[in-house]
Amino acid sequence: MRKKILAGNWKMNGDREEALSLATEIMGMVQDEYRGDAAVILFPSFVHLNAISRLVEPSNLMVGAQNCATHEAGAYTGEVSAKMIGSVGGQYVIIGHSERRSYFQETSSDLAAKVQQCLKASLKVIYCVGETLEQRENATHFEVIKEQLKSCLFHLEPSQWSQIVIAYEPVWAIGTGKTASADQAQEIHAFIRQCIADRFGQQLASDVSILYGGSCNETNAATLFNLKDVDGGLIGGASLKSRSFVNMLKALP
Ligand code: PGA
Numbered sequence: 135m136r137k138k139i140l141a142g143n144w145k146m147n148g149d150r151e152e153a154l155s156l157a158t159e160i161m162g163m164v165q166d167e168y169r170g171d172a173a174v175i176l177f178p179s180f181v182h183l184n185a186i187s188r189l190v191e192p193s194n195l196m197v198g199a200q201n202c203a204t205h206e207a208g209a210y211t212g213e214v215s216a217k218m219i220g221s222v223g224g225q226y227v228i229i230g231h232s233e234r235r236s237y238f239q240e241t242s243s244d245l246a247a248k249v250q251q252c253l254k255a256s257l258k259v260i261y262c263v264g265e266t267l268e269q270r271e272n273a274t275h276f277e278v279i280k281e282q283l284k285s286c287l288f289h290l291e292p293s294q295w296s297q298i299v300i301a302y303e304p305v306w307a308i309g310t311g312k313t314a315s316a317d318q319a320q321e322i323h324a325f326i327r328q329c330i331a332d333r334f335g336q337q338l339a340s341d342v343s344i345l346y347g348g349s350c351n352e353t354n355a356a357t358l359f360n361l362k363d364v365d366g367g368l369i370g371g372a373s374l375k376s377r378s379f380v381n382m383l384k385a386l387p
Contacts, residue, residue: 136343138172138359139299139366140383141260142373143200143228143347146179153182154189159376161193164383172366172386175226175260176373180214187223198226198260201234204247206254216248216255227252228368230262230286232305242285249286253294260299260345260368261286263326267306279322280329288333295334300326300344301368307348309370316357319346323363352378355385 148156157176164174175196178186187197203213219227229248234240245261252259263282265275279302287298302322304314314322323344331339346358347368358364359382366386372378 136341136365137299138170138386139175139343139345140172140379140386141175141177141198141226141228141301141345141366141368142379143177143231143368143370144179144374145200145233145370147374148178148182150182150185153178154185156374156376157186157189157195160379161190161195163376163380164195165193167380168383170383170386172383174383177226177228180219183219183224184222191223196225197223198228198258199224200228200231202227202229202248202251202257204244204251206251216251216257220255220257224257226258226260226299228260228262228301230282232262232264232303232308236305242282246286246289249290249298253290253297256297258297258299260301262301262303262347262368264303264305264308264348270304270306275322276325279326283326283329284333292334292338295330295338295342298342300342301347302326302344303347303368305348309349311349313349313351313354313358314346316361319358320361320363323361327363350382352381352385355382359386 177198199219202216230245263279265278269275269278327339343365345366345368346364350367351372
């Protein structure tokens with residue numbers, strides 16, 4: 135049985151005080167209001183990771199990082215290794231977010247190296263895939279997504295897939311207020327699962343959680359989360375509001 139997950143990608147938002155109070159509010163509401171068994175993962179900035187990890191330790195909430203280095207250790211000024219993330223309580227890392235791919239020119243080989251570093255450090259990965267508007271309009275989106283999966287994940291050992299979660303985030307839906315329709319989301323999620331099944335078999339594919347991300351909010355969450363191949367969400371903007379984020383958690387079936 136695959137896991138339901140609600141992940142909050144805080145991006146570059148919040149000073150220490152704001153980050154701690156957001157995490158405190160979310161933790162309190164989850165404890166008071168949520169009886170389900172979905173995993174809740176908060177992704178603050180690196181500088182808040184240790185503090186938030188300590189704060190949420192008594193709860194079921196988990197924390198992760200939004201990025202990690204391609205190398206294990208050494209003279210890479212400004213970088214943060216997977217092992218360092220694990221050492222401050224991080225359990226997950228987001229790899230391949232479209233903002234990293236486009237603004238920071240991260241290539242498939244960078245991303246494959248980052249995935250490798252996470253697996254080696256016993257961290258789980260939320261690996262993001264998604265097409266641009268232009269790719270969708272050219273009808274190359276299936277190809278693009280398959281290539282994104284193939285280049286970073288298809289060389290893994292089947293056993294390593296227990297550390298992998300996929301997030302489908304159409305680039306045209308991120309932070310734009312445009313969400314994929316239920317049909318569009320289900321179509322791509324089913325396609326992703328089929329690509330994994332073709333390479334690793336049906337059983338493994340049906341155990342992989344595939345999250346939707348891109349302008350997901352309190353209003354559309356229930357529709358998206360009830361789709362057959364959608365196992366939760368990777369939430370940006372709406373994860374910065376504790377009430378909205380926890381309402382989305384409660385929208386998970
Ligand atoms: P958004 O971002 O929810 O603000 O569209 C999602 C993401 O980038 O993970």
